[in-house]
Structures are given as structure tokens and as C-alpha cells.
Amino acid sequence: MAEHTIAILHPGEMGAAIGARLRAKGLRVLWASAGRSAATRDRATQADLEDAGTLRDALAASAIVLSVCPPHGALALAREVAATRYRGLFVDANAVAPGTSREAALAIESAGGTFVDGGIIGPPPREGTSARLYLSGRDVARLAPLLSSGELVAHALDGPVGAASALKAAYAAWNKGATALAGAVRAFAAQAGVGDALVAEWQGTQPDAMKRLEQLRGAARKAWRWTGEMDELAAAFAEAGLPEGFHVAAGEVYERLASFKDARTAPPAEEVFAALRNAGH
């Protein structure tokens, strides 16, 4: 296992983009094709990642694992890796509650591995669009420069496992929470027959609300993925003694947009508000 070989589990949109950045700075980056889709293969190939075949073979050849997957699969993936007795560094860069990170850490470290908590903020890093990878836990000051690569800037936080997830959670809690709130409010106004009057008021005095509506429309196709993340946020807020309701509600908003999953383009705003309203009746 080479010190600078990194396995990406798995090359989704974000994982593939990060893999491509790491490849561009000359690192060896593996993925495991066993059981993955043709779309994942396409992304991995595009990003110039090396197929190690099975998860076990990818882990055996890597000093570092970067876990980048949908939030609801993060803990299961950490446990799957732990089950192979992986003894390298496991960076969990998923959008999960700090408590979930700590559970994943327990699994990895019980098996003899080292766990680092990570949180990605920003879009998939490409030329012209940069993202931040926050890291917390042991030795992250040494790890950060290795994972930084131009459009991906890794920051070592001065905090334990859970801190990077908390920062990512806080960022998403505002960004995705405010976007869901604006959509719910717009649907409420439409329901009451005052949608146009609200938009006129917002255009005059609340331009941020108008931006959030546009963001919601653009995100409708991804909404199905955010329901699990909102559940994680609600749990994290409750654990911190703060109100969970914002993200329980945001999860309901995104759930109602799940039907746009296969839309090829962003749906018209009217369709988005109609979906938000109809699901309630």
C-alpha cells in the first residue's frame, strides 16, 4: 500500500470531481467497480481513476480512503470498510450529523483504522468552481496539504471528530433550510391566492427570498437526495439542544419534490410550487 494512493468510495458527481483533482496533482486514485453502475464507471473513467475491482482490493492498495456517498449510506459504508479490517486512514467526507461521524469513527477505529472527519462545502471542484474540504480529528494538519489540489482546498479544523461534520451541517442547515423555507412560503401564498402579491413584495424588499426560489427550482432534481440530509440535520440540532423543526419541515419540502428526480432540466417554478402544495392534500 503506497502512502499516496487514495481510494474514492464512490465516484459520484462529487467523488469523481475530487478524484480528478487528486489525479491532476499526480496521486494514484483507485475506485472499486464491483457492484457499481455504468454511470459510476463513466464518471470514474472520465476522471482518470484506476479500477481496483473489488472494495477489498481497493482498500488493500490504499493508505487513504475518501468516503463520498449519499448521507444515508455513509455509516453503512464505514462499517463495510471496517469489516475488511482496513487499518489505513478513513476520511468520512459525507454530509452526516456529528453523532453519525462518531459512530462511523467507532467502527473504523475498532477495526484498527484511523478515522478523520470531513465535510465538503461548495460544488464539485472543477476548473473555475472551488470547494472546501474541512477536516477534523487527529493529524489533520498533515493531511490537509496532501488532499488540497487547486480547486479543492482542504482546511484543518482545530477540533475532534464531529467538528468538520458540524461545520458542514451548519452550512447546509442554513443554505438548504432557507431554500426550503422560501419554497414553502411561496407555496403557502399561492394556496391563499396571494402569490403574485408576495412576489411583488419580495422583489421590492426581500431579494434574498427571490434568489432562494430560483435556487429551489434549480435544485428540484436533487431534492430526493436531500431528504436524508435534512433528517440528519434535525437529529443534530435536537442533540445540540436546538429546535429540530426547521429541518423536519425542510425534509418534508424536499420529499414533496422527489418526483422531479428524473427531470432532464429544472422544472418551471409553477410546477415546483404545485408539487409543494399538492402533496399536502
Next chain:
Amino acid sequence: MAEHTIAILHPGEMGAAIGARLRAKGLRVLWASAGRSAATRDRATQADLEDAGTLRDALAASAIVLSVCPPHGALALAREVAATRYRGLFVDANAVAPGTSREAALAIESAGGTFVDGGIIGPPPREGTSARLYLSGRDVARLAPLLSSGELVAHALDGPVGAASALKAAYAAWNKGATALAGAVRAFAAQAGVGDALVAEWQGTQPDAMKRLEQLRGAARKAWRWTGEMDELAAAFAEAGLPEGFHVAAGEVYERLASFKDARTAPPAEEVFAALRNAGH
């Protein structure tokens, strides 16, 4: 009872400002000092309103009543007016759920009066700061010009009783909901030890969140009044088949800031976040 005599119930900060605008255009504006505080008397005097003494005398002399009071007192006030068999026009300009407006309408109209639904958006109207008074229900196109007065612009909505309240509710749902959300998220980050990192991220990519934090700090002294309004919003969203959680949570946020009620100046940000966190433990 003169056609252009208006009773303001009661001259709080908003009511007094509106009364002053109506006085400035030459209307006779009454208030009822019986049972009101010295602070209310000061505001009424400042606004050049005429003291009619009791509620009953104020109503007897007025063709129009403008109800401007804390949300939790709005329905009780409408019922108190109805109990006098008031037969004039009652404009309920309070921040209540549309369903609460409809209940107030039932009380007023059962007693022989005419009910108009109103919703005020914006700060108390003064020179340089304007507010909108939205009106819905019967004959509002005729009423709007009478109540418009420079800094107070009355808009007739094409909708039944409930529409103006719904618009006001939607506006507040975003404005006060987003502000509460930003505060809760900032407190969450502080709790996790990543408050500074979050602020650095927000300054770079989410300037609207920073503005909301400043708004929350400025509003902390008024937060005690907003708890009831958030309850109304949660009820209105639920009635419309939309998630109530955003405003259940916002109500909890403002409740935690109730202790700033008597603060003479806006508290430091750190004290605001500490109050949000401590209440949870």
C-alpha cells in the same frame, strides 16, 4: 359618528405611527385611554390622537376601527368590539393566521358590523420609512385611498377576508423565519466549536446569512412579541397542508430571546447566541 373618524385600537408603536399619518392628512383619529398604560398615552399624545376615554365612546364616535395590537390579543379585541354591538367598519390589521381573521370576522359581522381583513408590511410609517397596508374583503377598493397617507400605502387585494392576513403571514414567515433559522444555525455551530469557521464561510459565500444574524441581534428585544406570531404561522401552514415545523422552531428561537425584552440597546451577538444555546440545556 362621522364618516372620516377612525378609532385606533391601540396606539402601540405601529398604531401610533399610523394614527399620526392619518392625522397628518386631516382625519379625526380617536383612541381610548381607559385601561391603557402611560406609555400608550405618551405615544397617542405625540401622534396628536384624540382621547375618547372608554372603548365604548371611541366606537360610538367612529365609522372605522383600525385594530393594531399584539397578535395574541387580536381575536379578543374583535370580540370586545363586537360585544358593544359596533355596526361600523372594523379593519383587523394584525399579524394573525387567516383562520383567526375569519373568526374575528364572524364575531364582528354577527354583531352587525362590517369586517375588513388587513395586513401591515414594513416598519411603522414615518418620514422616510414607508409601510404597506394590504386590505381584503368587501369594498376595499373604496377604503384603500381613505387609509393611504404618504408613508402608509394601502393596497386593495382582490380576495376575501383572509387574503390580506395570508400575505402578511407569508411575508413574516420568510422574514422572521429566515432570521430565526440563521440564529439557530449560528448557535448550533457555536455549540460544536465551529462558530468562527462558519462565519468565515458565510462571509465568503452566504452574505444573506450574515445579514440575518445582524437582524436577529437588532430584533432580540422584540423577540418576546414574535412567539405568538410564530404560533399563528405554524397553525396557518398546517391548515394550508404545508409543513408547520419551520415556525414551531422559529417560535422556540424567539422564546429563548424573551429575556432581552427590557434591554435598552441591542445585545452583543455573543449574548444572543448564548441565550439560544443555554435555553436548550
